[in-house]
Amino acid sequence: MxxxxxxxxxxxxxxxxxxxxxxxxxxxxxxxxxxxxxxxxxxxxxxxxxxxxxxxxxxxxxxxxxxxxxLFTEEPLSVIPHFHDIDVLYEDDHVIVINKPPFMNTHPNDTNEDHTTLTNALAFYLQAKGENRNIRQVHRLDRDTSGAILFAKHALAGAILDKMLEKREIKRTYIAAVNGVFNQKKGRINAPIGKDRHHATRRRVSNTGQEAITNYHVLFEDKHKQISIVKCWLETGRTHQIRVHLSHTGHPIIGDILYGGEKKINRQALHAAKLEFHHPITQEKITCHAPVLDLQELFKQIDVYTL
Structure with a gap:
């Protein structure tokens, strides 16, 4: 360190x-x-x-x-600050980890029109502390996916973390509630993912797609309700990767109607529960656990701090 x-x-x-x-x-x-x-x-x-x-x-x-x-010079803000309560899991001068709520985009698609994203909320949070600097998103979560997400607070930390993500040195562990009961209680899904040419936002397993590897381990199952809770961790970071892979195995995520999940709840039951990385500047090992902010009934058997 x-x-x-x-x-x-x-x-x-x-x-x-x-x-x-x-x-x-x-x-x-x-x-x-x-x-x-x-x-x-x-x-x-x-x-x-x-x-x-x-x-x-x-x-x-x-x-x-x-x-x-x-490292800590002021910058013209690239997004409009907008207040929204945020749950900070870890913060120092260089990085910040947020427990992202569901139903919130990570960043604006149009910086002039969209002011309600997590990036806008972070800009407000930092500005209120006297930090007029642009936050740098290291990875992303889908709008309806909740949990731990990492941002850099200056350009050097962002560049180092980008390279760490590329080299698979940032470990992200998710929990998902899925339909059905697994025959194999743990496994490794190695199936390339590409765009679905029949649907603008959907992805699919495709021989011509990009390499995609997801590991899973069943944490809890209810054979009567035909529901399983699985822990997943990624070796790659493709769009919708966990959603596509679990659906491909015949166990779509509950609420994920885009990939065949039952519409029992108002979002896909996918949560980024744990984030592990070495600090880009100090090299200290950082581990963040993100409690589930909703869907407690569905995930009540799971203690994220034991993952």
Whole structure:
């Protein structure tokens, strides 16, 4: 875990032993895997100091030196702040994890017209704290899916987390209530997913689709009601992946009428219950559990803190 202290717009970071001898260029390129454009911005705008003076990006760093990075500058907001109660699961200067409610889009499709998304609510929340910065969505949840969702609070954290997501280093665990009882109580669904050419928003298992892998484990089943609660975790992140895969196995999610689920409730019974990742700056292991805010009757057998 790296030692950091925030001082105004700057973060002070103590160079760790494992960076000894590396250049700042190598830290950005190899350790953080930051985009070239972002690295260039930090370099040209002198946003990095070493022990209080302008850093030479090509000279080796030494453990114990203090790297100062200007990360917390104000930005013109890209969305209109709009108040909505939000449930914060974790927050620091760099990231924020929210327990997203159902029936809410993650981000606006039209920033001028749509002001009621989670991103707008976060903009209001941060602005009320005096933080006029754009929030950066790392991954997404469908409008009717609830649970833990991760945002970055500045560009460098966002870039690092984007790369971690691409490398499958952010683990997302979901719970779903589905129709039917499984023959196999745990398994791995490896079936590519592509667009359904007969339906604008629907996806389907397709040999020509993108690789998609979902792991599942049955947590509870009611043979009389023909309902199962399953834990799912992803190795890939395709649109509607869990919904498509569970439907493909003959166990559509309850309420998910798009993929054949029974309309017993007013949304698909899918909840992002747990989120695990290493902090993009400090490298600390972060684990967030998201309680179910609705559908308690359906998920009453499940304690998300034991997942």
């Amino acid at each position: 790296l030692k950091t202290v925030r001082k105004g717009e700057w973060i002070h970071l103590i160079i760790p032993m494992e960076w000894n001898g590396k250049t700042l260029e190598e830290v950005f390129r190899q350790i953080w895997e930051a985009p070239k454009k972002l690295t260039h911005t930090f370099r040209m705008e002198n946003r990095i100091l070493l022990d209080g003076v302008r850093v030479n990006w090509t000279l080796p760093l030494h453990s114990g030196e203090v790297l100062q990075m200007r």
